[in-house]
Amino acid sequence: MFNENKGFDLVTFGEIMLRLSPPTSERLVRGDLFEKRAGGAELNVASGVALLGLRTGIISKLPDNEMGTYIKNRIRFVGVSDDFLIYDSSHDARLGIYYYENGAAPRKPGIVYDRANSSINNIRMEEIPEEVYTQTRMFHTSGITLALSQATREAAIEMIKRFKKGGAKISFDVNYRANLWDEETARKTIEKILPYVDVLFVSEESSRRMFQKTGEMKDIMKSYCDEFGVKIVATTQRTVISPKKHDFTSVIYSSVTHGYYTEEPYRDIDVVDRIGSGDAYVGGVLFGLLNYNDPMKALQFGNATSAVKNTIPGDLPSSDFKEISRIIKAHNAVGPQSEMDR
Numbered sequence: 057m058f059n060e061n062k063g064f065d066l067v068t069f070g071e072i073m074l075r076l077s078p079p080t081s082e083r084l085v086r087g088d089l090f091e092k093r094a095g096g097a098e099l100n101v102a103s104g105v106a107l108l109g110l111r112t113g114i115i116s117k118l119p120d121n122e123m124g125t126y127i128k129n130r131i132r133f134v135g136v137s138d139d140f141l142i143y144d145s146s147h148d149a150r151l152g153i154y155y156y157e158n159g160a161a162p163r164k165p166g167i168v169y170d171r172a173n174s175s176i177n178n179i180r181m182e183e184i185p186e187e188v189y190t191q192t193r194m195f196h197t198s199g200i201t202l203a204l205s206q207a208t209r210e211a212a213i214e215m216i217k218r219f220k221k222g223g224a225k226i227s228f229d230v231n232y233r234a235n236l237w238d239e240e241t242a243r244k245t246i247e248k249i250l251p252y253v254d255v256l257f258v259s260e261e262s263s264r265r266m267f268q269k270t271g272e273m274k275d276i277m278k279s280y281c282d283e284f285g286v287k288i289v290a291t292t293q294r295t296v297i298s299p300k301k302h303d304f305t306s307v308i309y310s311s312v313t314h315g316y317y318t319e320e321p322y323r324d325i326d327v328v329d330r331i332g333s334g335d336a337y338v339g340g341v342l343f344g345l346l347n348y349n350d351p352m353k354a355l356q357f358g359n360a361t362s363a364v365k366n367t368i369p370g371d372l373p374s375s376d377f378k379e380i381s382r383i384i385k386a387h388n389a390v391g392p393q394s395e396m397d398r
Contacts, residue, residue, distance in 0.1 A: 062224075064192035065110035065346050067140065069215055070098030070201045071176045071208070072116050072127050073152040075331075075371060084157045084166060094130035095154075095371025097198050097231060100332045104339025104361055104373045106135035108380065110346055113137035113192070115184060115215070117176040119149035127151065134372055142183045144175035151175065156331060159299035165330065169235070177205040181214055189215075189222035193346060194255075196227040196338070202245055203236035213249055220252050229257040229338050232266055239266045250284035255345065257290050257338055274309065274316055281311035288351065290341055290358065292334065293321070300327050304363050306337065310351045317355045322363035322387065329369045336365035336373045340380070360384045 075095045078087030102112040114136055118124035120143040131138050152171030159165035195215065202209045216226055228249065232242055243266050250256070258280070263269045269276045277289040288310055295303040305321035340361030344354030360383045365373045375383075 062191055062193045063111070064113050064137070066102060066105050066112045066194045066196060066227075066342060067115065067188060067192040067219075067224075068098035068102045068112070068196045069115040069212060070096055070197055071152055071171070071174060071204060072096040072099050072114070072118065072131070073154055073171060073174075074123060074127070075154055075156055077156045077158070081158050081160050084155055084168065087157075090155075092126075093370040093372070094127050095332060097200050097229065097335050098196065099131065099136065100335030100371055100373065101196055101229075101339045101342065102136045103131075103134035104336050104365075105343050105346070107373060107375060108340070108343040108347075108357070108361075108377045110343060111137070113140050113188075115140040115142075115188070117142040117144055117179045117183075119143070119151050119175050120145040121149065123151045124149075130372070140184065140188055142179065144178070146175075146178075148173065149175050158329065161298040161300065164299060171204075177207050179207055179211050181211060184211075184215075189218040189224070191222075192219070192224050194225045194227055194342065195219035196229070196342065198229040198231040199242060199246060200231050200233055200236065203233060203242065209245065216249055216252050225254040226252050227255040227257075227338075227342055228253045229335075230259070230262050230266075231257070231334070232259075232262045242266055243268070247284075250280065250286065253284065253286050255288040255290070255342065256280055256286045257292075257341070260291055260293075263291070273307070277307065277309040277316075278311075281309065287311050288341075288345065288354075290337075290355075292337055292362070295321070297324075299330075301325065302327050302330075302366060304333075304366075305359055306355060306362075308341070308351050308355045308358075313351065315351065317351045319355060319359065320387075322359060325363050325366050327366045330366055332371040332373065333362045333365040335371075337362035339373065356384050356388075360387065 076090040152174035341358035344357040
């Protein structure tokens, strides 16, 4: 299913943002300093897959100024191709920003967005090179991109159709954000693209609330395959013990094998920074599918990359194939583990 030879293994489309955070656990309302980082759901996914060893690229639009150059340099640093970046030289060009403060029990993390009218919201299909649609094995985008603006929604839907026609598999993360659009609009929009989707990432909450599905979770996951022809459905299962302590695992259903896949959770994860851990999961799953065409491998890589990303500051992952493989091996080991294995 995922073995075709192309120039790229994965191309994504979405907004890339500047993240500003007070150091350690300082508050937004009183801190005087910010740490700056690059982030964005689709970049997080592309970088995770690239770090594991596959060739990825991202389609996005950045301001043609110093901040756009900063983002471009970060994209290159994590091994993602910048071949398909578009630069906005207009007077109104801007990079979306979000401010994030870490939580500490009982205080939860906080986010403030400043992304209105960012450059990606004036993207035009004619700015994207036609050859990209036949150059990748898989295309990925998310509900965040569909929700940003009418321009990004129309572009994402058209890209899904063109990449599908060009022979790529389509991956989609529902990634519902209530501050971007309402549940009814999201449901109606996403249901229109689901017949094109091969790999679907959807939370249990989104399935039950936004898609209004009922019953056992496994039956709900299978329903996307029965109703829309989706091949792989993945749902994460996170238990938040405190802002700094989580358990994490997931379930994958494959309509090809008619099987469900899961494993014991990663327990008592030391959460340094939760942002991007869901995208790290998506990247790990897509790597497992693209590299092994194996749902169980996909689940293991997804769970491991997500668990580890929680321990790393910033949006972007930083774990390579060697580290993740070692973590998977340790997670599945029985009995005492040697402290010398490091």
